[in-house]
Amino acid sequence: MRSRRGVLGEGARIVWRRQRVLWWAFAVNLLLALLGTIPTAAALGKILDRSLASGALVDRFDVPTFAELAMSPARPFHVASAALFPLLFFAFMLFFEGGVLTVYRADRKFTTAEFFEACGRFFWRFFRLLILFLIAIVPVLIFNRVTKSWSDRLAVDSPNALLGFWVQVVTTLIALLLLMAVRLWFDMAQARIVVEDERAVRKALWPALKLTLRRFPWLFGMYFEISLAAWAGLVASFWVWVKWVRPEWVGVTFLLTQGFLLFWLGTRFWQRASEIVWYLRHAAPPSNNIP
Amino acid sequence: MTEVRLGGTRGTGTDAGWDPKHFGAIEVLSFAVSGMGELTKQIQFVQPDDGNTDDHTVFQVRLPKPVLPGEHVEFRIRFHDHLPEVVARTGYKRDFFIVAQWFPKVGVWWHDGWNCHQFHSTSEFFADFGTYVVRVTVPANYVLGATGDVTAIQTNPNGTKTVTFQGEDIHDFSWTASPDFHLIEDSWQGSAGEVKIHLLMSPGHLRQAGRYLQSLKGTLAMFDRWYGPYPYDRITLVDPPNGVGEAGGMEYPTLITGGSTWWEPKGLRDIEIVTEHEFGHQYWYGMVATNEFEEAWMDEGINSYTEAKIMDALYGKGKSAIDFLGATASDADFLRVEYLLLPDTDPMTHYAYRFMNSQAYGGITYGKTATVLLTLEGLIGEETMRRAMQTYFLRYRFTHPTGEDFLKTIEEVSGRDLRWYFDQAVYGTNILDYEILDLRSDRADWYERYPPLTKQGETLYKDTVVVHRKGDFVFPVEVEMRFDDGTGVREQWDGRDRWTRFTYLKKAKLLSAEVDPAHKVRLDKDLFNNSLTAETDRRATRKLSTYWLFVWQFAAQLLAWAV
Numbered sequence: 001m002r003s004r005r006g007v008l009g010e011g012a013r014i015v016w017r018r019q020r021v022l023w024w025a026f027a028v029n030l031l032l033a034l035l036g037t038i039p040t041a042a043a044l045g046k047i048l049d050r051s052l053a054s055g056a057l058v059d060r061f062d063v064p065t066f067a068e069l070a071m072s073p074a075r076p077f078h079v080a081s082a083a084l085f086p087l088l089f090f091a092f093m094l095f096f097e098g099g100v101l102t103v104y105r106a107d108r109k110f111t112t113a114e115f116f117e118a119c120g121r122f123f124w125r126f127f128r129l130l131i132l133f134l135i136a137i138v139p140v141l142i143f144n145r146v147t148k149s150w151s152d153r154l155a156v157d158s159p160n161a162l163l164g165f166w167v168q169v170v171t172t173l174i175a176l177l178l179l180m181a182v183r184l185w186f187d188m189a190q191a192r193i194v195v196e197d198e199r200a201v202r203k204a205l206w207p208a209l210k211l212t213l214r215r216f217p218w219l220f221g222m223y224f225e226i227s228l229a230a231w232a233g234l235v236a237s238f239w240v241w242v243k244w245v246r247p248e249w250v251g252v253t254f255l256l257t258q259g260f261l262l263f264w265l266g267t268r269f270w271q272r273a274s275e276i277v278w279y280l281r282h283a284a285p286p287s288n289n290i291p
Numbered sequence: 292m293t294e295v296r297l298g299g300t301r302g303t304g305t306d307a308g309w310d311p312k313h314f315g316a317i318e319v320l321s322f323a324v325s326g327m328g329e330l331t332k333q334i335q336f337v338q339p340d341d342g343n344t345d346d347h348t349v350f351q352v353r354l355p356k357p358v359l360p361g362e363h364v365e366f367r368i369r370f371h372d373h374l375p376e377v378v379a380r381t382g383y384k385r386d387f388f389i390v391a392q393w394f395p396k397v398g399v400w401w402h403d404g405w406n407c408h409q410f411h412s413t414s415e416f417f418a419d420f421g422t423y424v425v426r427v428t429v430p431a432n433y434v435l436g437a438t439g440d441v442t443a444i445q446t447n448p449n450g451t452k453t454v455t456f457q458g459e460d461i462h463d464f465s466w467t468a469s470p471d472f473h474l475i476e477d478s479w480q481g482s483a484g485e486v487k488i489h490l491l492m493s494p495g496h497l498r499q500a501g502r503y504l505q506s507l508k509g510t511l512a513m514f515d516r517w518y519g520p521y522p523y524d525r526i527t528l529v530d531p532p533n534g535v536g537e538a539g540g541m542e543y544p545t546l547i548t549g550g551s552t553w554w555e556p557k558g559l560r561d562i563e564i565v566t567e568h569e570f571g572h573q574y575w576y577g578m579v580a581t582n583e584f585e586e587a588w589m590d591e592g593i594n595s596y597t598e599a600k601i602m603d604a605l606y607g608k609g610k611s612a613i614d615f616l617g618a619t620a621s622d623a624d625f626l627r628v629e630y631l632l633l634p635d636t637d638p639m640t641h642y643a644y645r646f647m648n649s650q651a652y653g654g655i656t657y658g659k660t661a662t663v664l665l666t667l668e669g670l671i672g673e674e675t676m677r678r679a680m681q682t683y684f685l686r687y688r689f690t691h692p693t694g695e696d697f698l699k700t701i702e703e704v705s706g707r708d709l710r711w712y713f714d715q716a717v718y719g720t721n722i723l724d725y726e727i728l729d730l731r732s733d734r735a736d737w738y739e740r741y742p743p744l745t746k747q748g749e750t751l752y753k754d755t756v757v758v759h760r761k762g763d764f765v766f767p768v769e770v771e772m773r774f775d776d777g778t779g780v781r782e783q784w785d786g787r788d789r790w791t792r793f794t795y796l797k798k799a800k801l802l803s804a805e806v807d808p809a810h811k812v813r814l815d816k817d818l819f820n821n822s823l824t825a826e827t828d829r830r831a832t833r834k835l836s837t838y839w840l841f842v843w844q845f846a847a848q849l850l851a852w853a854v
Contacts, residue, residue, distance in 0.1 A: 064624030
């Protein structure tokens with residue numbers, strides 16, 4: 001436990017010391033979302049900005065008013081344009097991740113050129129890894145689908161109202177933990193690719209799996225603790241928002257949500273940094289140099 | 292099924308396919324008439340609604356001799372029931388039974404003819420009043436609930452029991468049984484005497500029993516106070532078990548079904564709304580007993596209106612449906628949203644099975660009728676409307692009135708000719724939509740080459756507001772103008788022209804103009820264009836944009852977890 005705390009602590013310190021990459025990722029996340037929000041904000045503005053009826057959405061959140069707004073012929077909520085943005089961010093992170101891991105592995109300040117050179121170097125390798133990851137999670141998704149239909153059937157067929165619900169909760173948790181285990185394995189493969197400049201992506205997966213399985217409880221516990229912190233942050237932010245933020249305090253809501261999103265993104269970076277630290281301490285050859 | 296496939300169904304979808312487990316039927320084995328003998332072979336299926344010869348839901352039998360005035364005749368009908376797995380509020384699931392629409396019903400002799408419609412996917416029913424004596428035999432461990440009062444319980448040697456129920460002045464009979472029901476007894480004292488409350492709770496939902504009782508007693512009290520006494524001495528409220536949502540939210544004489552889940556928080560008032568709604572049917576469906584095939588709005592619609600009124604009275608205006616985590620909603624507003632989904636496909640007076648589809652049936656019969664009556668209330672006043680509803684109930688209970696009887700009662704009590712409103716709102720499909728098209732404040736001396744500097748309170752303005760009737764529904768409206776010196780003015784407009792202009796010469800600029808400032812005209816299709824302000828206020832836009840931004844940022848981060 002003590003050594004896990006050490007790795008987690010060192011991971012957190014690296015995220016803190018190299019916070020520039022986190023801020024960049026967050027800024028891109030925000031910027032792209034802002035772009036995706038512009039059409040909706042413009043359409044909402046046309047309906048709401050000069051209407052007294054908008055008051056029902058300012059000092060409270062009146063659900064029927066919101067429903068009427070969503071149903072209005074102008075269709076102000078532009079889902080298609082907004083949905084494009086997460087895909088762009090996904091592509092961005094696929095590119096960005098190689099640079100982030102290289103920075104964490106070296107734990108020093110990179111020039112812009114160095115950083116983007118690292119991003120570019122690992123992009124295709126991470127792209128191939130992504131395809132393998134999508135294949136690897138198929139059994140988990142099938143498990144989730146099967147157990148979902150099972151719990152749905154129980155929810156309807158069982159006289160016990162709670163049975164279906166609890167089966168759903170437990171199986172969803174299992175599916176999430178399985179997903180996290182697969183992610184842990186592929187993060188390990190990414191760490192290996194970056195630390196050892198491994199070019200054969202499929203070849204990197206096997207030792208990564210062996211490494212992951214060899215210290216699975218330890219590594220899984222590390223990821224689990226960070227995930228727990230992320231979810232606790234979500235619950236705490238929601239609680240603060242419901243309890244303390246008045247409906248008309250839009251600025252505070254904005255700051256709170258952005259603070260939470262930065263924290264959430266930070267916990268993912270924390271997992272990556274901790275895994276790099278662990279890999280360097282326990283798996284990397286001693287002669288390994290910064291690429 | 293043809294109707295279901297054409298226009299959907301009101302259920303949750305279990306009957307949308309051809310799953311045999313959802314088939315139900317009543318098979319008439321024999322039909323005899325005292326003094327006239329066995330007439331089973333005289334049974335002839337008829338299709339008064341659509342001529343579909345495959346439809347065997349209505350039959351007629353011509354008697355060998357007429358029944359003369361003052362004579363009576365006795366029928367003996369043997370039939371066999373095939374219950375479906377619960378669908379459309381009847382059937383079984385595991386060991387739970389809700390047994391409704393389970394016996395052959397006699398048509399209603401109404402307006403000098405037999406009124407008897409086929410079974411339709413969207414329609415409810417119509418039957419005449421009578422006395423029902425029903426003996427139900429079930430395993431001894433079953434808990435029973437039914438229309439009417441228990442008059443006898445007999446334990447049988449084969450491990451069963453036979454319970455006899457009797458109900459008077461009712462037009463239908465249904466019953467429910469389950470070994471798992473938890474019976475909660477309570478009572479309520481009304482102006483017509485004590486009413487026993489039997490709440491049959493499913494074990495998984497026991498924690499919601501208090502909400503059922505609070506809503507039911509509150510509703511009993513409000514109906515008693517506003518519309519008239521509840522004359523029966525019992526009401527049975529059934530909480531269907533898990534997975535039997537299709538049995539929930541239905542009314543039968545002195546027996547109603549609710550619907551709950553173990554987790555539903557108090558701020559989400561589904562349990563209360565359904566309980567209120569189904570009890571309200573005891574008045575409009577149960578006692579007034581209108582023809583639901585031909586004038587569905589007379590029951591479901593009027594009942595939705597009283598539901599909105601009573602939910603507001605019991606749980607507070609603006610939050611009678613939702614008051615949870617900062618989100619609010621009133622029941623009346625939800626009914627309005629239901630109406631807005633398909634506002635102009637059919638008039639309210641269409642036969643239930645002739646609406647464009649089930650969504651139009653639901654939206655217009657429930658949502659539009661409630662909204663039409665709430666708007667009417669704004670027109671004639673809340674107190675007058677309440678007196679009209681009370682007069683209608685007390686005058687027409689146990690008589691099967693028509694829509695015209697209802698509308699004439701409102702005109703009579705209000706002392707106003709409201710035909711212009713009924714023609715558009717009840718019989719028509721007109722859309723009501725007013726907007727403030729333009730609002731401007733021009734300096735009165737705009738033509739001066741060198742006008743004096745603008746000074747608040749001294750500069751003279753020509754203030755202009757243009758109001759536009761976008762829809763084809765003509766309705767007199769009030770328009771309120773607010774000025775920057777703190778004053779305001781309210782104008783009346785009959786709405787007959789497509790637009791009108793209000794002009795003022797004032798030492799103040801216009802701040803805002805609003806059609807229907809008291810928010811009485813709930814039929815207005817678009818409330819956002821009812822007002823226009825001189826200045827923009829971006830707070831609502833910013834708030835919603837912030838939520839929207841967060842949702843997509845978070846979604847993006849979750850997606851990026853895969854890399």
